[in-house]
Amino acid sequence: MPAEQISELRKGNRLALSRILSQIEAGTAKGDQALEALFPYTGQAHKIGITGPPGSGKSTLVNALARQLRTLESHPKVAIIAVDPTSPFTGGAILGDRVRMQDLQGDKGIFIRSMASRGALGGLASQTEMLSQAFDAAGYEYIIIETVGAGQSEVDIVNLAHTTIVVDVPGMGDDIQSIKAGILEIADILVVNKADHLGADQSVKHLQTMIAMGYRGLRYAGGKHRLSETMPQKQDEPEPSGWIPPVLKTIAFDGTGVDKLAEEVVKHGKHLKETGLWAEKAESAITETLRKLMISTLYKRWRQTIPEEELENIVNQVLERTLHPHQAIQQLLSYNKNTTH
């Protein structure tokens, strides 16, 4: 990655940015080099995660929010990363960015990028993080990360954000409600979109009750402990952040309530900085990045020490139930020790 391209990206050249994003997404050596060169300039952007069930009008809301954030005094640049983790097999992102681009055309301060989920090396969450680093270094003050659904992978993705918005629509029924309890805890701002539909006030009330009941507080629990286990641990005693998630009503289609949403986003960013949670989040993200890199590096190193034949032999013994997986690991590790030292 020539220094010139990095400098062009830093100056606001959209084509240079677009090319670097493609390299990063493809996982090329150039992409890695770019990330390395851009790293010193990262850590500035306010990342906003948005999730919610299909049909809640997220995309329209995201576009409206982006336009609204553009009207802030500093005229910040806004990036949108649209991720669709529900389609792990079909190549290419379902959310069509071309249509959405048209909707936002003319504003060179907004940049939309859809993420193809196929073959996302190291998982979607990590790839989203890499793309947002490029936007961050390119001076985008707000990065909106939009994802479909409300499962674990969506939670992983939006957890990278500083501010998480959970979008709901009126009257999704009782069965859908059960999903909310889980996702509610990651929400910093709740939005009932399509607020002109029947049951909007009821949905708002329901969400407010859930919040009052205490579905909250597990989120910012620091990151220092996370390198101590392969899998991130849940914290049992979270520190309450003092932020009570507001429940807002919007009609994304005509922009109703979107000004208030942008306001709350800005307010939440300030809250994070004032309470030190912004810095905590940054540390947690770096620790997680290092953990993943370390795992991948250690595994690759080990893998190179074992001949294919030996590995196959051991897999077959486990298949025949003559060797237990734990014994297999011990054998594979001792092989490693015997040959490399």
Add this chain to the structure above:
Amino acid sequence: MPAEQISELRKGNRLALSRILSQIEAGTAKGDQALEALFPYTGQAHKIGITGPPGSGKSTLVNALARQLRTLESHPKVAIIAVDPTSPFTGGAILGDRVRMQDLQGDKGIFIRSMASRGALGGLASQTEMLSQAFDAAGYEYIIIETVGAGQSEVDIVNLAHTTIVVDVPGMGDDIQSIKAGILEIADILVVNKADHLGADQSVKHLQTMIAMGYRGLRYAGGKHRLSETMPQKQDEPEPSGWIPPVLKTIAFDGTGVDKLAEEVVKHGKHLKETGLWAEKAESAITETLRKLMISTLYKRWRQTIPEEELENIVNQVLERTLHPHQAIQQLLSYNKNTTH
């Protein structure tokens, strides 16, 4: 884990089984010992994964399917593992097994277990696999793994199964359709439940068209390649299995169509064995188990070599952007080398 308890489990003692399941789920040393002792007896059960959107009536369908499988000539024992990955934070499984137990009470050949997702070490998919090993060793011929939703984590869970059933309901709307394309590829059997509702035939037709269009065939691509990368890779040239997923209509509530569903499950099991895909799946599962165990072992070993202070120091340098993550990994690894040899 005393040998006696293992022997009781093997003899069909439900209490012994239940205790071992709890130990496994809690990740205790006893649980590990039990898994190790049970391992030689595993590899027999036919694992069935069921997924689909909330509100599709999966739980009722699973109960009905379990009862139907019990009427097969061999009177097989049937286990149900209910997983709810959509609630990563709220402890305890949402799907209440007590209510469902009542529904099935009196039949000692059916065993239901709900899985709490909180703190599932190594992820839900791996924990589900461990529980099903206990059922497998306990002589349960069919293990039904039921999960809510249709995201990546659900795909990971049902991918452990030999036969994957995707449940849909009539008239979920166009927005939901977009999810189907992704999940359709993992389906061996498609079910339109609540077939007495409006639009059932249309849903069946839609699914049949999707299948005819070729959303199929990525599933059984062997497992040998998977140890070569930290993250499982997608295969570009899958071998077609020759199985065309049937689209069935059921009304789980009154049992309509469930006999046909059970028939197709049995038929699919035979198909897998005849084509060698059963063995391929087994190899793939073992390889994946070894990969995960190896990653966790390597990481724990490395982690023990680094003093907390040194780690914190390096994390701080990355936080201050004076060190790039890749450089940090190199430093952490060289520290390791310098001190241990």
